[in-house]
Amino acid sequence: MKKGIISGVIIIVLAICFVLQGQGFGASPGENYKWYCAQCHGLNGKGDGPNATKEQPVTPRDHTDTKGMSKLTDADIENVIRDGGKATGKSTMMPPWGKTMTDAEIKELVKYLRQLCKC
Amino acid sequence: MKRIKVYQKLTVVFFSMVFTGILAGTANADVAGGQKIFEAKECGACHLTKGPNQDKTFEDKLKRKGPDLWFAGSKFKKEWLVKWLQDPKPIRQMAYNSIEKKNPGDHSKLSGKEAGDMTDYLMTLTSKDVVAGTIKAKKDLMGKMVFEKKQGCYGCHSSMRGAKVAGGLTGPSLVDVGKRLQGDWIYAYLKNPQAIIPVKRMPTYAGVLNDSEMKSVASYVASF
Numbered sequence: 001m002k003k004g005i006i007s008g009v010i011i012i013v014l015a016i017c018f019v020l021q022g023q024g025f026g027a028s029p030g031e032n033y034k035w036y037c038a039q040c041h042g043l044n045g046k047g048d049g050p051n052a053t054k055e056q057p058v059t060p061r062d063h064t065d066t067k068g069m070s071k072l073t074d075a076d077i078e079n080v081i082r083d084g085g086k087a088t089g090k091s092t093m094m095p096p097w098g099k100t101m102t103d104a105e106i107k108e109l110v111k112y113l114r115q116l117c118k119c
Numbered sequence: 120m121k122r123i124k125v126y127q128k129l130t131v132v133f134f135s136m137v138f139t140g141i142l143a144g145t146a147n148a149d150v151a152g153g154q155k156i157f158e159a160k161e162c163g164a165c166h167l168t169k170g171p172n173q174d175k176t177f178e179d180k181l182k183r184k185g186p187d188l189w190f191a192g193s194k195f196k197k198e199w200l201v202k203w204l205q206d207p208k209p210i211r212q213m214a215y216n217s218i219e220k221k222n223p224g225d226h227s228k229l230s231g232k233e234a235g236d237m238t239d240y241l242m243t244l245t246s247k248d249v250v251a252g253t254i255k256a257k258k259d260l261m262g263k264m265v266f267e268k269k270q271g272c273y274g275c276h277s278s279m280r281g282a283k284v285a286g287g288l289t290g291p292s293l294v295d296v297g298k299r300l301q302g303d304w305i306y307a308y309l310k311n312p313q314a315i316i317p318v319k320r321m322p323t324y325a326g327v328l329n330d331s332e333m334k335s336v337a338s339y340v341a342s343f
Contacts, residue, residue, distance in 0.1 A: 022323065023313070023323070025175065025176050025177060025318060026176065027176070027177055031177060035177050035320060036320060036322075038218055039218055039275060039287070039289040039320060040274065040275075040287070043218075043219070049218065049289075050212075050213060050218050050219075050287070050288045050289055051274055051275055051287030051288055051289055053285070053286070053287065053288065055280070055283070055285035055286070056273075056274070056285075056286075056287070084270075084327075085271075086269070091271065092268065092269065092270055092271040093271040093274040094271070094274075095270060095271065095274065095322045096322060096327050097322055098326075098327070099322070099323040099324070099325060099326040099327055100322045100323045
């Protein structure tokens with residue numbers, strides 16, 4: 001009986017966690033990057049996506065900039081992807097993706113960025 | 120004398136019925152006529168009219184060549200739609216589903232009569248997830264804060280910044296969007312994007328913004 005209740009609680013907690021995090025479409029980190037991030041950061045990560053117009057108040061970060069990117073920890077990158085620029089003291093031009101991608105996808109994306117910056 | 124009055128009344132009732140019948144007939148003919156034009160011009164090759172959209176992956180989405188219309192009657196303002204179909208100026212700077220190609224601006228153009236019929240047909244397509252009468256367009260201060268400060272909506276959407284059009288290019292333009300979209304649709308999309316456009320490049324804001332913020336930003340954007 002006790003076991004049944006515990007399993008029930010675990011299932012409910014897992015279900016809540018699943019609902020609260022982003023949905024995700026089972027895409028690879030590279031596909032997610034090209035679908036979402038490339039809009040501003042460009043398909044090759046140079047910060048030259050179509051949204052990087054002259055009138056914008058800030059320019060998107062160049063993910064191939066080894067020096068600049070190496071200053072950020074994996075946790076910094078993960079936080080800024082999940083909660084957006086404002087939550088981490090940066091520009092609101094970087095939106096929060098925590099409800100769009102799953103936590104696992106965001107962690108994979110951090111690894112993908114490390115490949116882009118070679119850092 | 121009494122008999123004449125009865126005849127007069129009957130005549131009025133008769134003509135009223137005939138007139139109402141003609142009107143109803145015309146209205147139905149317009150919807151049916153619009154659907155016929157939609158089929159004849161093969162609009163369904165690019166636009167989905169039977170919803171909800173069942174896309175599950177980016178690949179599913181990439182197969183689509185134009186925006187979904189299965190909720191057109193819940194999304195568009197009728198007066199805007201009838202005009203746009205006759206003079207279809209691009210709403211997106213980039214080609215649909217692309218972040219590389221510019222919008223070629225080659226949407227087919229309809230005559231006044233065709234556009235009227237097509238609009239009558241498209242306005243019959245609605246989504247149960249869009250609740251009419253929830254959002255009133257207004258210069259909502261909280262909405263403005265969310266749009267400009269809390270989130271950087273103009274990062275992807277162009278809008279009027281003072282007297283100039285500025286902003287990103289991958290999202291649909293929000294210049295004069297209040298003439299184009301119903302605020303109720305904007306709110307429904309923010310609140311439950313899965314039910315409206317399941318695969319999209321825009322971040323999901325449900326769970327990021329609270330309900331009151333979503334309503335405010337929908338009101339604010341609808342006032343453009």
